Amino acid sequence: MRKEVPGMPRVRVFEDRAAMGRAAADDVAAELRATLSRQESLRMIFAAAPSQREMLNGLATAEDIDWGRVTAFHMDEYLGLPADAPERFANWLKEAIFDRLPFGEAHLIEPGPDPEATASEYAALLAKAPIDLVCLGIGQNGHLAFNDPPVADLDDPFDVKVVELDRTCRQQQVDDEAFPSIEQVPSHALTLTVPRLLDARRLFCVVPGRLKQPAVQRTLHAPVSAADPATALRTHPDCTLYLDAEAAPRD
Template sequence: MPSPTSALDVRVTTTPEETGRAAAAAVAEALRSTLARKGSARVVFAAAPSQLPLLTALRGRDDIDWTRVTAFHMDEYIGLAPDAPQRFGPWLRRALFDHVPLADALLIDPGPQPGKAARGYARLLDEGPLDLVCLGIGVNGHLAFNDPPVADLDDPLDVKVVELDGACRRQQVDDDCFEALEQVPTHAVTLTVPRLLRAERLVGTVLGRRKSAAVRDAVCAPVGAACPATALRTHPRCTLHVDTGAAALLPEEVVHGG
């Protein structure tokens, strides 16, 4: 992992809805610029309750030509039934993909051979450059399902099978995605940190006081696997949109208005 080349551009707004709208404006600007230059765009979306204000705001915008946008997503649980409401691909369909006229939505399906599925998804991603990643940060500082302290910031793989750590699985219960910890899958398919960072533009949305320590560490801690989100500081074009809860522990000098 290279040394940090830029500080994160941290934008703070008051409520989750305001944060979602600010992030959506940044996403729309990035997409319009990409479409004007290239004619099409390839975008990775995160799936989590914290992303819903962003996705809802995107549904309400009329300045994005979705017909030229191909959508991917970051990660998917292994072992859930295809119709399980917690699966991230179907969740993103309900939250955004079914509401806008995308050129295509390419979803991760781990199936019975998740390692093979990971390699296949990596090939889909490799068919062209990624123009934009819409991301979040986990309570434990993870990016996608790259959990500390084992996340490999120099991972040679683009997509792989991972085991989820306890804090990551507990977050899924605390976010009301599962009723009990034993219901949360122990493994998932995820895009790796280097694959996410190869995108031209990153726009993050992080909400809530429970994420404040992870946001502080992402901005201030040494870059490393103890907080995978610190790797965002090595990207030259990453903006992090946070509400006042998520920003609660940030030094004033790193914060900008939304």
């Protein structure tokens, strides 16, 4: 079981989503510049979700970043959707950020006919060098990536795996207007695991909206456990949580 790091994560609260997104984008951009000033390249992981859009829009217009020295990954992908489906996270990220910036490399998860083999191959790509930054969110059920409470393992031995999505997670996709009904949301996905995400040097976690407020409350105050996977953020030594007023904890 991961042990809590006292005082973590840092929490920043803003009046609205726009201010939250600008601040997070400014902080990510500043960290990119600082890291690239002291090392030749940088590796980072992105979440694909509407909650990230304001931050990604800000990051796409950030200046003085040598994106050609940045390698990008993403953290989860549905199984069973056509390659060109707009609901695919890879396609969402292409539109939101990957096609807007000249990354040196961008590795998207392509499940293919053998998702288990894809999981192993993507894990190997991630393991080639340390991950510097992760831009992530928190699900309504407290998930990180697609590590829902029923399948999350805070000490997972795998870096990438196939998981079954729980009903709350699938309903969130409908609430986010990614799918018209829960029946159309895939039941399985590939995801980076909690230890793989938390192995990065720095985490930027962007969480707006009133529907996320209970999850944020648990993240900060519930016992660290797989029952609320996002509580694992409290075990990381360098995590910042960006919230709008609706998502902010009540105490």
